[in-house]
Amino acid sequence: MDNPTTIENPVFEANNKESVVKAAMLSHGTMEAYDLNETRKFYEEFLGLECVRQGKPALFVRCGTKFHIVAVQAGNSLKGAHLHNHWGLEVGSRAEVDRINQAAKDLKEKYKIGTVHAPSFGHGVYSFYFEDLDHNWWEILYYDGFQHDDAFDFGDRFAGDANPVIEDLRETRS
Numbered sequence: 769m770d771n772p773t774t775i776e777n778p779v780f781e782a783n784n785k786e787s788v789v790k791a792a793m794l795s796h797g798t799m800e801a802y803d804l805n806e807t808r809k810f811y812e813e814f815l816g817l818e819c820v821r822q823g824k825p826a827l828f829v830r831c832g833t834k835f836h837i838v839a840v841q842a843g844n845s846l847k848g849a850h851l852h853n854h855w856g857l858e859v860g861s862r863a864e865v866d867r868i869n870q871a872a873k874d875l876k877e878k879y880k881i882g883t884v885h886a887p888s889f890g891h892g893v894y895s896f897y898f899e900d901l902d903h904n905w906w907e908i909l910y911y912d913g914f915q916h917d918d919a920f921d922f923g924d925r926f927a928g929d930a931n932p933v934i935e936d937l938r939e940t941r942s
Contacts, residue, residue, distance in 0.1 A: 779834075794835060799849065800842040801827070801902045807839055810879045810901055814871075815857065831857065839902075848903025856907040858915065862887075862894045868908045869896045 784790050801807040804827045811817040817829045822838075830836040837855065859865060865887050872884045882899035895909035909915075 796828075796836045796838055798838045798840055799855075799902070799904050800846045801839045802841075802843060802846055804839060804841045806880070807900075807902055811839075814875065814879050815906070846902060849905055851897055851899075851905045854897060854905035854907050856895075856909055858909055858911060860910070862910050865894055865896060865908055865910045869898075872896075872898050 782791060782793070804821070804825070808819050808821075808827055811819050811827075811829055815831075817831050820828045822828050825841040827839040827841075828836050829839055859868065869884065869887050872881055875881065876884065880901035882901075882903065884898040885896050887894060887896040893909040893911045893915065895907050897905055897907050899905055911918075
């Protein structure tokens with residue numbers, strides 16, 4: 769499956785009957801951009817995301833589910849993210865991960881892509897990470913199945929007292 773285009777059972781009932789907030793869905797997140805026009809070009813042409821401009825400083829971005837990201841134009845006050853704060857895009861094969869990794873390297877200058885890591889296996893997926901023109905991080909990944917469903921179907925794997933700290937979150941920019 770080189771291009772997964774449909775997700776089986778994209779909606780499920782939220783398990784929040786006992787919580788204070790009883791939301792129907794997690795609807796969106798935000799990230800910063802230097803210039804929304806340049807960012808939109810990258811999102812649409814490179815990442816294949818659907819974009820709509822809903823305000824002068826706000827670009828709504830989505831792909832495949834009823835969840836979106838709002839890219840907010842921050843200009844020079846932008847604060848870059850760290851690799852651990854990244855957005856994941858699932859693709860249909862290891863070969864597709866490799867192809868996109870090469871494209872990221874080949875198109876670094878055109879799309880102002882920063883660091884591009886080599887593909888590897890980790891946390892159950894084959895993937896690579898790269899930094900975009902706004903210092904946001906993306907993971908292009910292949911998982912044999914649908915990671916979202918499996919993660920929640922498998923349930924907790926660690927006790928509540930297992931809270932390791934990632935010691936050094938600083939990422940060297942190249």
